[in-house]
Amino acid sequence: xxxxxxxxxxxxxxxxxxxxxxxxxxxxxxxxxxxxxxxxxxxxxxxxxxxxxxxxxxxxxxxxxxxxxxxxxxxxxxxxxxxxxxxxxxxxxxxxxxxxxxxxxxxxxxxxxxxxxxxxxxxxxxxxxxxxxxxxxxxxxxxxxxxxxxxxxxxxxxxxxxxxxxxxxxxxxxxxxxxxxxxxxxxxxxxxxxxxxxxxxxxxxxxxxxxxxxxxxxxxxxxxxxxxxxxxxxxxxxxxxxxxxxxxxxxxxxxxxxxxxxxxx
Amino acid sequence: xxxxxxxxxxxxxxxxxxxxxxxxxxxxxxxxxxxxxxxxxxxxxxxxxxxxxxxxxxxxxxxxxxxxxxxxxxxxxxxxxxxxxxxxxxxxxxxxxxxxxxxxxxxxxxxxxxxxxxxxxxxxxxxxxxxxxxxxxxxxxxxxxxxxxxxxxxxxxxxxxxxxxxxxxxxxxxxxxxxxxxxxxxxxxxxxxxxxxxxxxxxxxxxxxxxxxxxxxxxxxxxxxxxxxxxxxxxxxxxxxxxxxxxxxxxxxxxxxxxxxxxxxxxx
Ligand SMILES: Nc1ncnc2c1ncn2[C@@H]1O[C@H](COP(=O)(O)OP(=O)(O)O)[C@@H](O)[C@H]1O
Ligand SMILES: [Mg+2]
Numbered sequence: 001x002x003x004x005x006x007x008x009x010x011x012x013x014x015x016x017x018x019x020x021x022x023x024x025x026x027x028x029x030x031x032x033x034x035x036x037x038x039x040x041x042x043x044x045x046x047x048x049x050x051x052x053x054x055x056x057x058x059x060x061x062x063x064x065x066x067x068x069x070x071x072x073x074x075x076x077x078x079x080x081x082x083x084x085x086x087x088x089x090x091x092x093x094x095x096x097x098x099x100x101x102x103x104x105x106x107x108x109x110x111x112x113x114x115x116x117x118x119x120x121x122x123x124x125x126x127x128x129x130x131x132x133x134x135x136x137x138x139x140x141x142x143x144x145x146x147x148x149x150x151x152x153x154x155x156x157x158x159x160x161x162x163x164x165x166x167x168x169x170x171x172x173x174x175x176x177x178x179x180x181x182x183x184x185x186x187x188x189x190x191x192x193x194x195x196x197x198x199x200x201x202x203x204x205x206x207x208x209x210x211x212x213x214x215x216x217x218x219x220x221x222x223x224x225x226x227x228x229x230x231x232x233x234x235x236x237x238x239x240x241x242x243x244x245x246x247x248x249x250x251x252x253x254x255x256x257x258x259x260x261x262x263x264x265x
Numbered sequence: 266x267x268x269x270x271x272x273x274x275x276x277x278x279x280x281x282x283x284x285x286x287x288x289x290x291x292x293x294x295x296x297x298x299x300x301x302x303x304x305x306x307x308x309x310x311x312x313x314x315x316x317x318x319x320x321x322x323x324x325x326x327x328x329x330x331x332x333x334x335x336x337x338x339x340x341x342x343x344x345x346x347x348x349x350x351x352x353x354x355x356x357x358x359x360x361x362x363x364x365x366x367x368x369x370x371x372x373x374x375x376x377x378x379x380x381x382x383x384x385x386x387x388x389x390x391x392x393x394x395x396x397x398x399x400x401x402x403x404x405x406x407x408x409x410x411x412x413x414x415x416x417x418x419x420x421x422x423x424x425x426x427x428x429x430x431x432x433x434x435x436x437x438x439x440x441x442x443x444x445x446x447x448x449x450x451x452x453x454x455x456x457x458x459x460x461x462x463x464x465x466x467x468x469x470x471x472x473x474x475x476x477x478x479x480x481x482x483x484x485x486x487x488x489x490x491x492x493x494x495x496x497x498x499x500x501x502x503x504x505x506x507x508x509x510x511x512x513x514x515x516x517x518x519x520x521x522x523x524x525x526x527x528x529x530x531x532x533x
Contacts, residue, residue: 057440058439058440059436059439059440077441077442079440080440080441081436081437081440083433083436083437085433086431086433086434087433087437089434089437089451089452089455090532091455091456091458091530091532092451092532100437100441100451101441101442103447104441104442104443104444104447105442132531132532133532134532134533148441152441
């Protein structure tokens, strides 16, 4: 691990307390992420991935432990989140949605316009700038969500299964576009996914999490050179090994969870 | 196989056909009240209904003309419209404001909800005697009566509108650092607006119901007074002029609000 990580998470724990019982959603998460790194989080459903991102996004507070996001000195927000669905305001046009973060920061209108236009072009949304989201497909809406996050120019980007609700075709296209914007902006990205293929294609490193309580149990480095082709992850022998490693982990976790449930009954 | 092979031409034909159908539907809508009046006219002339109680539309129209020329009608209508508009705004504006506050701030909501809930079932008209004592028999008492009955559906729908905003939007606003003011104007208000407008529609309907009743009970002018005084004097043609005017204004007001809604909610 590097000496000077962009994000440093130490002993992060989150307990949800409800009447009678509490749920340990995250237990003692410690992790360093480098500047410009693309990290995917994979784990069984309910293992606390969303909770982890929401804590980093300031939408939830941790029960103990902490994290720091290194500032690059400029007037930048520390993070921006891309939500899975419904993250785009239906009452704002595409352009207004993309400009949202910039407008919230009271930046000069000329700058907001310039940046918004840049990302409209970048995500192929120029033609739709003045349309409302109801006229857009699911893939288009996620493009808006991604453009809004990048336009905001944060230190890091948090993405919670942004392509989870898309069909395969659209998912491939958006993954490629995301990689292209990432290559250009060199942002640090934390990305949650259910799809092993997606994790292999996108990330520098895959973090494997265990079912409740959510812990980091393993990491897999993805050394496949960039720019990557989608079929590389099928043809490359190293990728097959990585795929199996992640797959076995997920299988194991799912089985553990099932046994745990049976024991409780 | 279609005979014409030009696909654009085909679609154009299809589009024109749909356009024609749309026009036909519009005509049906316009024709339906005319149809009702026509039936009424025929039945009255054939003496199937008693013309003393249901004077034929033509007779009502000539009475309408007489009232219009004498200036009596303009007087009643303008005073009623003034009361409706003043009362409507006096009910809607605080209703929207209080509703937003209640929706956004839980302590305010928890404190005010029981009061709103307890007061809502009381018809404002039942309070008219008290309102008359408090505000006298002048214009203010009528305006307050209307405002009181418009207020409740607006408050309740505005609160419901704020509560109906998907929590993801609140998360996005927070994540992107929206200030209190930006959150209010860019997220809470537009997000609550559709349900809020439903409440305002309801308020408009209630305002019309209330004005007629209020003018029947405690006024010397207005459409409600015209209806009531004509009825008392057995001037049924005059009474029907009043009734038809109310239905006309109700129709116009809901059309206006529908247009306003389309203007305010282009994203729907
Ligand atoms: N607001 C909340 N209140 C109570 N429990 C919660 C809340 N959010 C998440 N949890 C619980 O925490 C655990 C982790 O949830 P989550 O982070 O959504 O998992 P994932 O995103 O990996 O599927 C789950 O058991 C979930 O039920
Ligand atoms: Mg999740």
